[in-house]
Amino acid sequence: MSINTTECGLYLEAQKEQIFAQWEELANEKLKAASNAPDLIVRNYLPYFLANLVSELKAFEMDSGSDLEKINNIDFDAKYSDEHGRSRASVARYTVAQVIQEYSLLRQVLRSRLYDNNLLCLTTAEIIDRFIETSCAQAAQQFANSLDEVQEKLISVIAHDLRNPISVARSYVEIGELGLSSSDKVFGSLKRSLERALKLIGELLDTTQLEAGRG
Numbered sequence: 001m002s003i004n005t006t007e008c009g010l011y012l013e014a015q016k017e018q019i020f021a022q023w024e025e026l027a028n029e030k031l032k033a034a035s036n037a038p039d040l041i042v043r044n045y046l047p048y049f050l051a052n053l054v055s056e057l058k059a060f061e062m063d064s065g066s067d068l069e070k071i072n073n074i075d076f077d078a079k080y081s082d083e084h085g086r087s088r089a090s091v092a093r094y095t096v097a098q099v100i101q102e103y104s105l106l107r108q109v110l111r112s113r114l115y116d117n118n119l120l121c122l123t124t125a126e127i128i129d130r131f132i133e134t135s136c137a138q139a140a141q142q143f144a145n146s147l148d149e150v151q152e153k154l155i156s157v158i159a160h161d162l163r164n165p166i167s168v169a170r171s172y173v174e175i176g177e178l179g180l181s182s183s184d185k186v187f188g189s190l191k192r193s194l195e196r197a198l199k200l201i202g203e204l205l206d207t208t209q210l211e212a213g214r215g
Helices: 005-013 015-031 046-060 067-072 079-088 096-116 122-179 183-207
Strands: none
Touching: 005 015, 005 096, 005 122, 015 046, 015 096, 046 067, 046 079, 046 096, 046 122, 067 122, 079 096, 079 122, 096 122, 122 183
16 A cells, blocks of 8 residues: 555644653653653644644645655744753753754654554655754754853853952952951951852852753
């Protein structure tokens, strides 16, 4: 029996809830950080991904031209992968490698379900791979961008806050030089201000080693 992409699309559409459930179970088993994800992997964004994939599979046979030409003309919409990557950057102990693995597991589930039901054809496998690769790349890039943004903001805030204890310390040095206060009070205030500055410097250094979920 000759299989076409429309049959594959209709099957995936009818089995979407089972696909979601199987993927979540697999992700919880394989990904160390999955238990820390507040919305469990990309469950919130998976319906949009699958709907777009199904739409392209169902429309594929109606287009004219060679299979390769038609595949190259598909709009692999990855806009929801931006949200996925951004949300994962805020989850404890998530890494970009795990974001990539999420999509690898999704590919595995989609292809295995079609194969087990004698529905997987070469063209559908190629379309699924293109969707996965495009979405994965977009999510991974947004994950990295989100960490960079957070790191830059933290460095800016801490550097700004660092001026306050240093300014206070300088003021007390001038007060001590002018003899306007006792040495005990001057040294006590200097010590507190410098300790505050050192703490902020420590926090600043921590941000340079920022990883997913840290800071």
